[in-house]
Amino acid sequence: xxxxxxxxxxxxxxxxxxxxxxxxxxxxxxxxxxxxxxxxxxxxxxxxxxxxxxxxxxxxxxxxxxxxxxxxxxxxxxxxxxxxxxxxxxxxxxxxxxxxxxxxxxxxxxxxxxxxxxxxxxxxxxxxxxxxxxxxxxxxxxxxxxxxxxxxxxxxxxxxxxxxxxxxxxxxxxxxxxxxxxxxxxxxxxxxxxxxxxxxxxxxxxxxxxxxxxxxxxxxxxxxxxxxxxxxxxxxxxxxxxxxxxxxxxxxxxxxxxxxxxxxxxxxxxxxxxxxxxxxxxxxxxxxxxxxxxxxxxxxxxxxxxxxxxxxxxxxxxxxxxxxxxxxxxxxxxxxxxxxxxxxxxxxxxxxxxxxxxxxxxxxxxxxxxxxxxxxxxxxxxxxxxxxxxxxxxxxxxxxxxxxxxxxxxxxxxxxxxxxxxxxxxxxxxxxx
Amino acid sequence: xxxxxxxxxxxxxxxxxxxxxxxxxxxxxxxxxxxxxxxxxxxxxxxxxxxxxxxxxxxxxxxxxxxxxxxxxxxxxxxxxxxxxxxxxxxxxxxxxxxxxxxxxxxxxxxxxxxxxxxxxxxxxxxxxxxxxxxxxxxxxxxxxxxxxxxxxxxxxxxxxxxxxxxxxxxxxxxxxxxxxxxxxxxxxxxxxxxxxxxxxx
Numbered sequence: 001x002x003x004x005x006x007x008x009x010x011x012x013x014x015x016x017x018x019x020x021x022x023x024x025x026x027x028x029x030x031x032x033x034x035x036x037x038x039x040x041x042x043x044x045x046x047x048x049x050x051x052x053x054x055x056x057x058x059x060x061x062x063x064x065x066x067x068x069x070x071x072x073x074x075x076x077x078x079x080x081x082x083x084x085x086x087x088x089x090x091x092x093x094x095x096x097x098x099x100x101x102x103x104x105x106x107x108x109x110x111x112x113x114x115x116x117x118x119x120x121x122x123x124x125x126x127x128x129x130x131x132x133x134x135x136x137x138x139x140x141x142x143x144x145x146x147x148x149x150x151x152x153x154x155x156x157x158x159x160x161x162x163x164x165x166x167x168x169x170x171x172x173x174x175x176x177x178x179x180x181x182x183x184x185x186x187x188x189x190x191x192x193x194x195x196x197x198x199x200x201x202x203x204x205x206x207x208x209x210x211x212x213x214x215x216x217x218x219x220x221x222x223x224x225x226x227x228x229x230x231x232x233x234x235x236x237x238x239x240x241x242x243x244x245x246x247x248x249x250x251x252x253x254x255x256x257x258x259x260x261x262x263x264x265x266x267x268x269x270x271x272x273x274x275x276x277x278x279x280x281x282x283x284x285x286x287x288x289x290x291x292x293x294x295x296x297x298x299x300x301x302x303x304x305x306x307x308x309x310x311x312x313x314x315x316x317x318x319x320x321x322x323x324x325x326x327x328x329x330x331x332x333x334x335x336x337x338x339x340x341x342x343x344x345x346x347x348x349x350x351x352x353x354x355x356x357x358x359x360x361x362x363x364x365x366x367x368x369x370x371x372x373x374x375x376x377x378x379x380x381x382x383x384x385x386x387x388x389x390x391x392x393x394x395x396x397x398x399x400x401x402x403x404x405x406x407x408x409x410x411x412x413x414x415x416x417x418x419x420x421x422x423x424x425x426x427x428x429x430x431x432x433x
Numbered sequence: 434x435x436x437x438x439x440x441x442x443x444x445x446x447x448x449x450x451x452x453x454x455x456x457x458x459x460x461x462x463x464x465x466x467x468x469x470x471x472x473x474x475x476x477x478x479x480x481x482x483x484x485x486x487x488x489x490x491x492x493x494x495x496x497x498x499x500x501x502x503x504x505x506x507x508x509x510x511x512x513x514x515x516x517x518x519x520x521x522x523x524x525x526x527x528x529x530x531x532x533x534x535x536x537x538x539x540x541x542x543x544x545x546x547x548x549x550x551x552x553x554x555x556x557x558x559x560x561x562x563x564x565x566x567x568x569x570x571x572x573x574x575x576x577x578x579x580x581x582x583x584x585x586x587x588x589x590x591x592x593x594x595x596x597x598x599x600x601x602x603x604x605x606x607x608x609x610x611x612x613x614x615x616x617x618x619x620x621x622x623x624x625x626x627x628x629x630x631x632x633x634x635x
Contacts, residue, residue: 036618171626172620176626176629396620407621407624407626408630411630413634415634416633
């Protein structure tokens with residue numbers, strides 16, 4: 001019977017102790033393969049100034065991270081300056097020691113949680129971390145330092161490596177050759193993969209969920225809810241409830257204005273906060289469109305007011321405009337790959353990340369579409385209808401990066417040490433740290 | 434000539450602070466240097482016995498000396514008149530045998546090749562102080578205990594080796610080494626990356 005064969009000792013060990021870490025701008029997802037899904041913590045930290053009151057309540061930590069930080073908000077007067085989101089656009093700045101301290105603490109707490117579940121054979125986890133495809137080298141180095149330090153303290157990191165997030169998505173999706181378009185809060189990366197990530201073909205855009213949030217906040221202001229527009233959680237919920245991806249923005253807006261009732265939305269964000277969009281339902285399409293094409297003229301006034309200030313990305317000698325339409329970014333990436341694999345890549349485009357997870361309300365199917373349909377439509381317009389373009393959404397947008405990480409931890413040979421040219425392989429206890 | 438050589442050798446060792454041993458066995462002269470015994474065989478070579486003949490005689494003398502006196506002395510020497518290196522076995526032959534070479538000439542005795550301690554004769558044991566004896570005894574017991582444990586570990590290791598099939602060369606953790614399919618999460622089952630990654634080598 002297939003799959004009945006007993007596993008080798010090493011494989012059994014890996015099944016128990018393969019560990020994944022997805023360092024996202026908004027959330028840190030971590031945990032062992034055996035649990036099947038990761039635990040999630042907000043990628044945030046709060047530095048607590050010494051306080052007798054906190055000590056009285058048994059709090060002697062100087063830093064709290066993740067969702068625990070929120071518990072201390074009420075006890076801390078100066079939240080603004082002490083609350084730190086360590087990542088911006090998928091990156092932690094090199095010299096930002098407070099930010100790195102938070103990443104270290106989040107990492108350590110993860111291991112401390114999972115260390116409680118190990119058995120007597122435990123000699124450390126096989127840890128694979130995922131970073132943005134355009135994360136600078138110092139982030140790799142710093143993460144290695146952090147893991148080596150934690151291993152010295154806790155003895156929990158037997159081997160450590162880092163892979164790019166889009167590669168992790170391809171692994172979770174079981175695709176060896178594909179294009180992964182990963183759109184997180186702070187950036188969107190178009191990464192062709194052909195057994196290895198084709199690094200020279202990666203196209204990164206510094207835009208993502210943050211831009212959709214910015215448009216949603218402006219819409220809230222225009223609707224007379226300025227108080228909610230400054231509340232991050234309220235803005236996010238509003239965006240998720242009302243945002244729509246138009247197949248064709250101009251046509252969707254025109255039809256919505258002709259018949260406002262069709263796209264009118266009433267959202268109850270809390271018992272006291274009910275938002276009625278009345279005849280401004282057409283705004284909904286702006287929220288979904290901005291990730292795909294912030295260069296559209298309809299966003300001109302937002303750009304002028306500084307609501308959308310998307311920075312350009314520099315990759316080697318090339319500057320990639322932050323407002324580049326998404327289908328152009330895909331074409332740009334494909335054109336940098338070998339000719340022989342271009343058709344294969346275009347036939348397997350995978351969209352990953354929360355920004356692509358949009359609903360299509362019943363009755364609006366002629367105006368709104370899901371993200372793969374939008375992407376397919378834009379690419380067909382760009383390349384012509386006879387090109388075989390296939391786009392799909394990752395099955396598990398929230399956890400696919402973590403899933404790829406644990407598969408990597410499970411399967412990468414033990415003696416495959418870090419290879420600087422390929423930028424993959426294990427950093428191992430006793431060899432590298 | 435032989436007497437002249439013996440006299441020169443005696444003078445040489447006495448000048449080094451050695452003490453002559455009366456009636457030596459297996460050698461022509463013997464000396465005590467501290468706790469060590471040094472034996473010397475004198476080989477008188479004629480002026481005509483040069484070249485290969487001389488070398489052969491000396492080689493025979495070395496063998497004879499080792500046979501007769503190897504177990505009686507700590508160091509052995511052959512003493513010969515000055516005939517030049519070309520008439521002698523190579524220095525490496527002396528070094529391999531452990532026998533040293535003394536050359537007796539007009540200017541006295543020259544040690545051409547140093548003798549190597551032979552180790553054939555047990556050295557007289559100095560009397561150890563009682564506290565050292567006790568410590569040595571304790572150490573001996575500890576070593577014996579460690580040896581016993583090592584042997585026990587070897588035995589257990591052998592048992593383990595014989596009870597388990599030899600470990601296969603590290604195979605890709607894909608096809609041949611699977612857990613039951615239902616134990617694996619869906620995203621791991623049948624994932625082509627398992628095979629792909631298992632091929633990676635540094």
